[in-house]
Amino acid sequence: MAENRIERKRVLSRKSKSEDVKSVIENGVSARRTTITNSNVVSSKAQLSHMYGSLTETDLTFKIVQLGDSGVGKTCLLLKFRDNTFLSGNFISTVGIDYRNKVIEIDGTKVKLQIWDTAGQERFRSVTHAYYRDAHALLLLYDVTNKISFDNIRAWLAEIKEYAADDVVIMLLGNKTDCKNSERVVRKEDGENLAREYNVAFMETSAKTGLNVDLAFTAIARELLSKNSGESNKSSFKVQDYIREQTQKNTCVNCTI
Incomplete structure (x- = not known):
């Protein structure tokens, strides 16, 4: 046992x-x-x-559509703003339409920019027209080394008038200013005069160096915030004044270095 x-x-x-x-x-x-x-x-x-883009909650979302001839640098501009990267090497055209999101903070307000990158080729125009109507802002690009892309801006503006909302915010951008002086065929004054004729904001940019890239999107976002708040008095935000102020500030900083 x-x-x-x-x-x-x-x-x-x-x-x-x-x-x-x-x-x-x-x-x-x-x-x-x-x-x-x-x-x-x-x-x-x-x-x-x-x-x-960021998965954090945002207060407002704005849709921005990039327009312009093929090869003016729309995709490069977007990627420079979104990821601070530059597409070098062989050029690949955007097919149809693509988009990226980026959240930025302006005066304590988190704003999500939904940026649509459109193809510039004529055969895709019927596709991109559908994205005009509900866009809050349009970035219209030309290449300062390509006179044809600048001459076609008037045709793009005619399309915008036909398909976009009446109160859409428009900014004209002369891209590729990192080029050599001998390669430039469109003067800055030409862009300024055209923008003044159509009463739209204007600046020159470089997706390669990053010149004014962040400023362009930030200025657009501030303008849209101003419109969203219903400001209509004399002290309301003026996008061209903001661009001039920031450009002068950056120039002064560079001059003192």
């Missing part, structure tokens, strides 16, 4: 240890699964953030 009791205790002891080991293994697997799941969630959020 004594031997049976001893053997029984040994069996129970082995069973208890086995259950403890099983519990540890199961808990370990469970913890590992939780870690993997959390890791996947973090990874997914990171990928979504990279593709579509």
Whole structure:
């Protein structure tokens, strides 16, 4: 009887240890699964953030559509603003339409800019026209080294008048100012005069160096915020005044270095 009791205790002891080991293994697997799941969630959020912008909540969302002939630098401008990267090497045309999001903060207000990058080729015009109507702002680009792209601005403005909302905010951008002086065929004064004729904001940019890229989108966002707040008095925001003020400020800073 004594031997049976001893053997029984040994069996129970082995069973208890086995259950403890099983519990540890199961808990370990469970913890590992939780870690993997959390890791996947973090990874997914990171990928979504990279593709579509910050996942933080925003106060307002504005739709901005980029327009202009093929090759003027619309995609490069967007990527410079969105990711601070520049597409160098072979040129690849945008097919149809694409978009990116970026959240910026202006005077304590988080604003999500939904920026649509359109193809400049004639065969895609019927597709891009559909995106004019509900756009809050339009960035119209030309290439300062391409006279034809500048001459076509009037045709683009005619399309805007036909398809876009009457109160849409328009900004004219002369891009690729990083070019050599010998390559420039459109003077800054030409862009300023055309913008003045159509009563739209204007500045020159470079997607390569980043010149005025952030300023262009920030100025547009501030103008849209001003319109959204219903400001209509004399002290309301004036986008061209803001551009002039910021440009002079940056110039003065550079001059003192």
